[in-house]
Amino acid sequence: MDRLPAFYPLNDFDPLMKGMVIGGMGIVHVFLAQFAIGGGMLLCYFQRLASGGGDPLARRFIDGYFKALVLVSFVLGALTGVGMWLTAIQVSPRTIGVMVDEFHWVWATEWTFFCLEVVAGYAFYRCGARLSDRRRMALLAMYSVAAWFSLFWINGILSWQLTPGAWVAERTVWSGFFNPGFWPSLLYRTASSMTIAALIACIVINAMPGFSSDERRALIRRASNLMLPMLFMPALAVWYFLTMPADSRSWMLGGSPAMSLFLAGAAGSSMLLGGYALVGLVRQKLYINGATATTLTALALAATACGEFVREGSRKPYTVRESLYANSITPEEVKIARVAGWARHDPYPLPDESEYPNPQLVLGGKGFRLQCSVCHTLDGANGLTHLVGTWSLEQRRMNLAMLQHTKPFMPPFAGDAEELEALVQFLGWHGAGRPRNWTMSNDAAALSSIRAWLDEAGTGPGTVPAAERQGRR
Numbered sequence: 001m002d003r004l005p006a007f008y009p010l011n012d013f014d015p016l017m018k019g020m021v022i023g024g025m026g027i028v029h030v031f032l033a034q035f036a037i038g039g040g041m042l043l044c045y046f047q048r049l050a051s052g053g054g055d056p057l058a059r060r061f062i063d064g065y066f067k068a069l070v071l072v073s074f075v076l077g078a079l080t081g082v083g084m085w086l087t088a089i090q091v092s093p094r095t096i097g098v099m100v101d102e103f104h105w106v107w108a109t110e111w112t113f114f115c116l117e118v119v120a121g122y123a124f125y126r127c128g129a130r131l132s133d134r135r136r137m138a139l140l141a142m143y144s145v146a147a148w149f150s151l152f153w154i155n156g157i158l159s160w161q162l163t164p165g166a167w168v169a170e171r172t173v174w175s176g177f178f179n180p181g182f183w184p185s186l187l188y189r190t191a192s193s194m195t196i197a198a199l200i201a202c203i204v205i206n207a208m209p210g211f212s213s214d215e216r217r218a219l220i221r222r223a224s225n226l227m228l229p230m231l232f233m234p235a236l237a238v239w240y241f242l243t244m245p246a247d248s249r250s251w252m253l254g255g256s257p258a259m260s261l262f263l264a265g266a267a268g269s270s271m272l273l274g275g276y277a278l279v280g281l282v283r284q285k286l287y288i289n290g291a292t293a294t295t296l297t298a299l300a301l302a303a304t305a306c307g308e309f310v311r312e313g314s315r316k317p318y319t320v321r322e323s324l325y326a327n328s329i330t331p332e333e334v335k336i337a338r339v340a341g342w343a344r345h346d347p348y349p350l351p352d353e354s355e356y357p358n359p360q361l362v363l364g365g366k367g368f369r370l371q372c373s374v375c376h377t378l379d380g381a382n383g384l385t386h387l388v389g390t391w392s393l394e395q396r397r398m399n400l401a402m403l404q405h406t407k408p409f410m411p412p413f414a415g416d417a418e419e420l421e422a423l424v425q426f427l428g429w430h431g432a433g434r435p436r437n438w439t440m441s442n443d444a445a446a447l448s449s450i451r452a453w454l455d456e457a458g459t460g461p462g463t464v465p466a467a468e469r470q471g472r473r
């Protein structure tokens with residue numbers, strides 16, 4: 001590999017940073033998909049209760065719940081699923097490319113299970129009412145097994161991004177797929193799917209007409225049984241955490257304040273939810289009304305959101321650990337870019353390029369787009385204008401040249417000294433309100449210090465301890 005990565009057109013979502021756009025879409029999608037998976041299991045459980053006329057209540061509930069499931073998971077799930085692809089290819093096409101290269105047939109397999117899920121679900125929707133209990137059970141089981149297996153397949157790819165394990169050396173599909181995070185993440189998501197399905201069942205039970213309050217109480221008691229696997233979630237979370245790379249763990253434990261905050265959010269909302277569900281619903285057999293059920297579901301969404309955010313964020317500085325940096329360049333390509341430059345080869349113009357006073361600023365703008373914009377905006381979320389606002393020119397040059405040591409969750413700078421100076425100039429010009437005139441900097445001494453800092457920083461990921469970092473600045 002002695003080439004720079006291919007260039008793709010990228011979209012800008014300012015003032016949201018790109019990572020947040022994918023994250024936001026992903027969180028909604030994950031929540032809906034988990035509802036679909038847990039929903040299948042819940043329906044099988046109720047169908048078993050209903051079989052042979054055993055529990056007519058359960059039978060009536062199934063039909064109401066199934067409508068909610070089909071509507072929400074098929075329609076919204078599919079919309080956000082396709083939405084994921086659309087946003088991902090606008091933000092990080094290279095990552096998608098690597099995932100396709102490595103796991104082509106896994107994607108195909110996942111898709112066939114998804115098809116089976118949709119076919120079984122649709123057959124139940126159309127004919128369920130007329131079928132015998134045995135056939136109903138067969139369709140629901142098929143739906144639920146297919147839904148769970150679509151999680152099984154996608155889970156291998158997603159957990160590989162964070163904990164590629166033996167794949168880094170072996171590069172085989174299965175060493176990547178059954179990576180160290182595979183099982184804890186699969187089991188954790190399964191338990192969380194069941195919880196989400198049970199909570200939504202409580203909303204549906206309250207919303208469905210025609211049940212007396214005793215009947216609702218009886219149904220809620222049964223649905224709550226699906227929350228029991230939640231008991232294992234703390235242990236599964238710890239197991240998952242222990243499979244993660246040490247630096248990822250350190251981001252969560254204070255290395256990155258945002259990560260720690262969201263981890264606390266995930267743990268806090270899960271504990272609140274778990275406490276209420278297990279003590280109130282399962283043990284004390286409390287009745288919950290629609291409003292409480294909705295609040296608990298919102299809490300589950302918050303826990304999912306924080307958890308996914310932490311999982312995505314703790315991969316930093318990579319999108320595929322050890323192999324691909326978050327800004328779509330590999331460690332080997334960084335070395336090439338240090339000599340040959342990167343941004344200067346980007347063929348795609350900036351949106352408002354003609355308003356830039358000089359070509360150096362255009363180069364800097366492209367550098368920002370290629371290297372920084374996946375995690376930073378200029379003035380919005382994680383905005384660079386504010387982050388470098390108080391730094392002198394000299395500090396900017398040094399801290400950007402040593403980017404991976406400035407904050408070890410950032411990748412190393414991928415470009416030569418001229419490109420770095422261009423980026424520094426671009427940030428200065430943008431921060432000054434984009435004046436019409438801006439002189440090109442042409443400072444040989446500055447360039448040679450930048451070169452020295454780039455060399456000192458090296459091209460590997462940063463590991464400098466916090467104390468030393470503070471001292472250097």
Ligand code: HEC
Pocket residue numbers: 316317318326327368371372373374375376382384387388399400403406407409410411413
């Ligand atoms: C993988 C994501 C990621 C990439 C890529 C990235 N950064 Fe960052 N950067 C962060 C995060 C997260 C922070 C922490 C922000 C905070 O502390 O509030 C940060 C902080 C910073 C800071 C403030 C550092 C400090 O010590 O206060 C600067 C300056 C910065 N980044 C510049 C850049 C530049 C320039 C680029 C592109 C060449 C870049 N970053 C690429 C994630 C990234």
